[in-house]
Amino acid sequence: MPTTTPNLGLKKPLGNEIVSRQAYNENLDLLDQNVTEYKREIEDLPRQSITLSHGLNAVNAPRASLLKPKFTGRTLVNLLGKDGNCEDVGKWLNVDGSSFALDPAIKMFGTNSIKVSSTVTGVFAVKTVSKYNVAAGKYYLLGGWAKNIDCAGANGVKLIAVKGSDGITGIKSGPSVSIGTSFVFTYAKLSPADIGSETTIHAYLQGHSTVMGQNFNFDGLCLYEITQAEYDALATMTDAQIAAKYPYVDSVQVVQNPAAKASSSYLYLQTPLYEGETLEEIDGQWVRTKKREKKVLDGSLTWLLLNMNTTGYKVVLVKNLAQAMNYTSINCVKYDGKIIPPLGILTEADAAHFNYLSGYKDFYISISNTDSGWGENYIPTADEIKAYFYGWKMYYEGGTPYDGYNGTGTKRWAYHAASGWTAGTNTLPTGPAPSDCDWKRYELHYQLATPVTEVVPHEGELRVHEGLNQVEVFEGVVVRELASPVNTGTTTHINSTNTSPSSLLKNKTFKILDLFKNNKSDISSWIIYSDTSYINGKERIYTASENFDPTAQYSVTYIALPEEFTAPCPDFQAELTVNLKTTVDSLVDELANVATDVTALEMALRNRGLLKKNLYANISNSVISAIPNDTWTKVIADLVSVNTGLNISNGVLIITKPGRYIISSHIAFANNAIGARGADLRLNGTGLVFNVVTATTNFVTNILLHGVANLKVGDSISLYIYQNSGSALNLNYANINITKVSGD
Structure with missing residues (x-):
């Protein structure tokens, strides 16, 4: 009985066996099949294009890859301005038997909604003081949120567009909102036939009571001009989908600071993005096609x-x-x-x-x-x-x-x-x-009379692992805004209205993502509060004063309150690599772009007399070595290609001058498809940058590590690697690259 080879499964006749033509042909077929698979991995295949939508997306990646989105812009113009934010009763009029007032206890947006109470039995209503322009031949969506507290009449609560010419005749109404415990999105869609010769409309909220004193609340009203295609699409959408696509915003909002998260990676971009504009990575830089x-x-x-x-x-x-x-x-x-x-x-x-x-x-x-x-x-x-x-x-x-x-x-x-x-x-x-x-x-x-392109700042890079990934698309992220903490004695506060205006962030917060002390995350030392007291927005942050360093620089990354800051991202395309060649090509391009940016920065600093000669070293292994199975093993990097002043001892880099350093490593394991591969750059024996990946099928497995650290004299940097293929496995290549970028 012949044995088979471990990788391709080729039949190996024993010494006493006669090789049959069938077995020979089967081996040829296996070779041809695997050559086809290898060939596909090195072909110049186009990247796979996928569509990402606002919110959570499931992305099934054929292999680990960088994910390259191409964002598109959007502009929302709420023709009600801020009248629909329900923070000012002066924007509303009593039409039928009703009284109304601000209600801070029940709200969807801001600090209040408006509560309307019936002073009669039957129909009672309020309408906007202002009339809002509409045009012949145009389509509109009037939407908002209503909570029917106890209006027991047959028609519950309705949102109605009424004629501006007489202020009372209804043009189109939304569906009835029944008694419930939460706000419900309701809307009326207006076609040219509905509008007719009218040039203005009012927004009108109507309740139906069975006894005096019944109530409803409303909040977040909006009036948007939409296209006929958008109008037609409303018939195929759920109420939740319509509410998400046409949310309440103050006046004019565009997509501001689009962002995405995938696995453990993120991408934050700092730019507005208007309707008709695009934002994509070109030659390592994020470029906005700017039209407005x-x-x-x-x-x-x-x-x-x-x-x-x-x-x-x-x-x-x-x-x-x-x-x-x-x-x-x-x-x-x-x-x-x-x-x-x-x-x-x-x-x-x-x-x-x-x-x-x-x-x-x-x-x-x-x-x-x-x-x-x-x-x-x-x-x-x-x-x-x-x-x-x-x-x-x-x-x-x-x-x-x-x-x-x-x-x-x-x-x-x-x-x-x-x-x-x-x-x-x-x-x-x-x-x-x-x-x-x-x-x-x-x-x-x-x-603009002529569109232009501009490079926009960003933080992070998106990557997906092989298989199913969850990718979240959102917007409104403000990155590392400088903060002015206010020390009240026992505690120190940021974004608290109860301390000092100087502690407030520039925008109202929706969610605080991170806090940095001298550019290093310090969020674990602070407490995030999301109660309703003393907050500029929805969240504030504080710490015990012994944790606060008045000599340090603090900054905050947060999501701004969307209705006052941004429109939601529309659907957009993103690309990922599908085989080994496109993945490697992508990584090579990324490294080349990083190198270009670094050398350009060095040249600019040198021309200004600001660049000092910084320490730099690159060490690697000189021979292929076997790495034991299931054991973290120190790499003996004994080949020094460059060293401008660091100490090197037994494959370990020793810091000779304090400062901020960029540290990276490239590890290549021999071809073996079994198990996992890991790498760990360690600072003084403790993990600094760590990654574990699944072994690559039919090719070498590569791991890239990259980190930044503030180091002091005597600190050591070493590299440990891991594999669990079931037996010893060759390490083809490993290096440690370190560059001092700041500090005396």
């Missing part, structure tokens, strides 16, 4: 008054603000979140455009006298216009900010806070109103 840009319209700009005979408003402008595509290619947001429409001729307050006579470079905007305080016949100076855009309203001494200024009396300026108007000042303000001002900056989003 955002500008803050504040008092730092050179504002001028346009001499026009207007009633109730004034037109101001900034020359050469930008080079826009055309006058309509803008989304302008007022201080209160209202969407300001583009108009060719500014015949009303709250309109804007890029002027075509300037080649779409000069920006014009109309401001109501009620907002600015400028009287009908008063001509404001350039500095007074700047003060308005810094958040200040003009009036006369002895009057109130509601009275404005008509050119007589002493001028005063005040700003509006949550508690009302401030006492004011007689001195013309030359800077922003204090941080408690609730009039936020005007913002302008406009289309």
Whole structure:
């Protein structure tokens, strides 16, 4: 009975056996089959393209690979502005028998929802004070969240789009919301046939009570213009899918800082991404195809008054603000979140455009006298216009900010806070109103006349292992924002409204991901709080003061509150490698790009006289050695290719100068498909960088390690490796590469 070879299963006749033609042909078939498999591994095959969606994705990878996404942008323009955030009852009117108030106890977004109570039996309702523009031939989605507390009428609670022309006639309503314990997303979809000749609509919430005193809450209302294709797709989507695709956002939001996680890896990118834009890795750099840009319209700009005979408003402008595509290619947001429409001729307050006579470079905007305080016949100076855009309203001494200024009396300026108007000042303000001002900056989003590309900062790299992976797509990650911890004596706080404004992060937090002390993770020393007290957003963080180092630099990586910061990522394509050649080619490209970046940085620093000669060494094994089975074994790296000043003893690198070092290693095991392979770079005998992989089928198994560490004199770096193939296995190659990058 012939034996077989361990790898290919070829038949080996015994000495007393006659080789048959059948056995010979079977061996040839096995050889041909395996050659085909080997050939496929070294062919130049295209990368596999997959679609990733917002949230969790299952990715089945044919082998361990880098995952290369190509993000696409999205812009959400909530035509309700901030009226739907339900933080201001002044934005709503009682229509039928109802009373309403803010409810901080029951909410979906922000700090409040609005609770509506019936004062009659039957229909009771509220509607928006404002009317919102709609256009003939367009499609819209009016959506929001409602919680039916106890409205027992047959129709429960409904969200309705009503005509702006009469303020009461319904155009389209969403499905009834029944009594329940949680908020339910409800929506009304509007077609051109539904809108007809109407040019504006109200959002209208209607309850149906069986007795007086029944209630419902609502929160997070939005009105989006959508395409016909999006309108048609609504019929195939669940309510949950519609809510996820069209979430509530304040005013105008774009995809901000797209991100992804896969296995133990992550990728955070720091850039906005508008509708029609892409973001992908090209030659080792993440490149955004930029078609739109955002500008803050504040008092730092050179504002001028346009001499026009207007009633109730004034037109101001900034020359050469930008080079826009055309006058309509803008989304302008007022201080209160209202969407300001583009108009060719500014015949009303709250309109804007890029002027075509300037080649779409000069920006014009109309401001109501009620907002600015400028009287009908008063001509404001350039500095007074700047003060308005810094958040200040003009009036006369002895009057109130509601009275404005008509050119007589002493001028005063005040700003509006949550508690009302401030006492004011007689001195013309030359800077922003204090941080408690609730009039936020005007913002302008406009289309560039010519698209450009720009390199964006990023952190991390995505990788997947062979087999099934879970890949999460999200957005809104702010990476390593510098923090200002406030020490209150026994505890130290970040992002706490109860300590000091200086502790607050720039954006409201949704989730805190990590905290760094001098660029090293220190999150384990801090406690994250997600209660509702003293938080700028949803989470704050604190520690015992003995853990706080006032001389250290602290930074925080966090996800910002989405409704105030970002739109959700749309679906996008990603690529992964499918065979050994494309995997190796990808790794080679990555290493070449890293080397290019490092040498370019070195050259820039050297040209500025900032680059010192840093320590560098590369040691490797000089002979192929057998590694015992199931035993962590120290590698004796005895071949020194480069050494600019570190000590080397018995395959161990000894640090001679303190500093920050980059440490890497490449290990190649002989071909064997059984078991696992591991590698461990150790600092003073303790694991620093560690990885274990499944043995590669029909080829050598490679492991790459990479780490960064702050090292002191006398620290040692060594390499240990592992395999459990069942017997001793050759180590073809191993090296340790170390470079000092900072420190004296």
